[in-house]
Amino acid sequence: MKISHIKTISFSAIMLFSALGCTSEFDKYNQEYIGGPENFNADFTQIVNPLKLMQRNQQSSTNWIYQLQTNLNADMFSGLFSTATPYNGGRNNTTYFIMDGWNERIMMTQLEDVFDKSKAINTVIQKNYPGINFKASLALTKILKVISASKVSDAHGPIIYSKFETPNSAGITDFDSQQEAYNNFITDLTSAISDLQQTPGVEDKAVITKSDLMYGGSLVNWAKLANSLKLRFAMRISYADPAKSRLYAEQALASPVGFIDENSSNALINYGGASPLSDIIYSWGDCKIGAPLMAYMNGFNDPRRSAYAKPATDPTVAGQYIGIRQGVDMGGSKDRYGDFSQPIAASANGDYFSNSNGKNKIFTAAEIWFLKAEAAIRGYAGAGDAGTNYNKGIEMSFAEWGKSAAYAAYVADATSKEAPYIDTKNASNSILAGSPMLSTITIKWNDGDNFERKLERIMTQKWIAIYPDGAEAWAEQRRTGYPIIFKNVLNDSQGTISTDAMIRRIPIPTKYRNNTLNYAQALQYLGGPDTGGTKLWWDKK
Secondary structure (H helix, E strand, O other), X not given: OXXXXXXXXXXXXXXXXXHOOOHHHHHHHXXXXXXXXXXXXXXXXXXXXXXXXXXXXXXXXXXXXXXXXXXHHHHHHOOOEEOOOOHHHHOOHHHXXXXXXXXXXXXXXXXXXXXXXXXXXXXXXXXXOOXXXXXXXXXXXHHHHHHHHHHHHHHHOOEOXXXXXXXXXXXXXXXXXXXXXXXXHHHHHXXXXXXXXXXXXXXXXXXXXXXXXXXXXXXXXXXXHHHHHHHHHHHHOOOOOHHHHHHHHHHHHHOOOOOOOOHHHOEEEEOOOOOHHHHHHXXXXXXXXXXXXXXXXXXXXXXXXXXXXXXXXXXXXXXXXXXXXXXXXXXXXXXXXOOOOOEOOXXXXXXXXXXXXXXXXXXXXXXXXXXXXXXXXXXXXXXXXXXXXXXXXXXXXXXXXXXXXXXXXXXXXXXXXXXXXXXXXXXXXXXXXXXXXXXXXXXXXXXXOOHHXXXXXXXXXXXXXXXXXXXXXXXXXXXXXXXXOOOOOOOOOOOOXXXXXOOOOOOOOHHHOOOOEOHHHHHHHHOOOOOXXXXXXXXXX
């Protein structure tokens, strides 16, 4: 990754969007890149193409943008991934030296690549299709906005959401607090579920058929996705607002639309080409598998391991599945750890990291069963039996990764635990048996365990199963404290982030501390300094 190249392109993108602020230029841009007036009404091009982009831009298909949007922050902090590249002389996000210019891509992707497309769709419908009902299509935009905004909120806390299109009387756009945002997410998902249960008109159906990259026009599956997200967010606020967590979860559990509880309904967005991670991993060598993930999978003898990573080729660990510990001294180049295990994502439904047919994993069946397992141990009505749900989550994950034959033996294993981590390049980085950074959790469900032990077992298997979704994995690890993952060796935060507590959030970048956004309000909502050590609203455990 060349940082100078990234800054140049980012500045060009900013100038492009500034130039498009003029209505006439916006119309000209639409005609050139979306379709001329002759296509607008017949093919719904001005709705279809932005709706496709809203899906693909959940995680940018452009390699360097994805790297800044997610890979060099949430992916790394989650423990699922790591890097062998000593960016910025070895002082960067991974060592808690926060890279402001990198992190601006988190919010930029939400506002410019997702929310601006939704705004354009609304404008086109009002201008070109007066009186035509596009309720189902707009339900899809609501869901996509929620997915995008939730990841930004889980990184920064306060976000631009409900006031995006309505600046205040001073012309400044206000933030939502994270508490407001999560309640708004639930409201919008509930509205979308209702709208998706109505029969769409001819025009509405045509738009969905042409634009749906996940489900080929199946509104039933989109409603399941919205309800599944509702349960996800209900559980996210379980410590911050237990009453609303229960209320929202029980609404989702009782909903007749159901959940994504079979792999046939998995929410996967096809990039229509290469996954951005393909270049980041295989061409640039910038992304490696995380040491904690391999330590768990090695200790559990987890058959999914061969679907998640390649054996290392470094002579000191050749043939082993071994990741890189977060925040260690890279020795000044990629050479030290460059031949440790590479990540892969070889699912039964194709290679998520393919260089020709990549997929972005939004939500899969395994997650819903682990959410239901947690809801069950919290005593939420309609959640079912915790152990049954837990085992079903593992079963769905094994099927997702083509390992079903090994499922029965795996869930019966009551003794295997996370394996020690041995760093053959620097022994001081090793995590040896007996270390508090190694979990003692086992695989087999035990109804006799206390609440925390059950929660750790659920969250550990959930974390393994939601690979490669680093953003969701990091959020859930912060919320619950599980799985137990390795702490940084190097901490370049100058005291703003605790090594023991680990990084809790990503500061709002300088780009968004300007006079068009109410940054002072965001600080007030945050309730602490705008640093990586301040906890988010839902991070209350």
